[in-house]
Amino acid sequence: xxxxxxxxxxxxxxxxxxxxxxxxxxxxxxxxxxxxxxxxxxxxxxxxxxxxxxxxxxxxxxxxxxxxxxxxxxxxxxxx
Numbered sequence: 001x002x003x004x005x006x007x008x009x010x011x012x013x014x015x016x017x018x019x020x021x022x023x024x025x026x027x028x029x030x031x032x033x034x035x036x037x038x039x040x041x042x043x044x045x046x047x048x049x050x051x052x053x054x055x056x057x058x059x060x061x062x063x064x065x066x067x068x069x070x071x072x073x074x075x076x077x078x079x080x
Contacts, residue, residue: 003032010033
């Protein structure tokens, strides 16, 4: 889907399930984070993927776990 479609789906999840903080979607072109802190206005952030030289990545094993860990750590540290 497009970035706007992903954002719309994340906003629907926040509203439908009363998500307290954030919905983050990781996809091939980057990540979309839709956030609502303490029932305030919903904000959307997009971070594009980084393109690395061919052969730089040996395997994608654990990539999703590493991504999730980084997002959770950033939330814990209150990164923007």
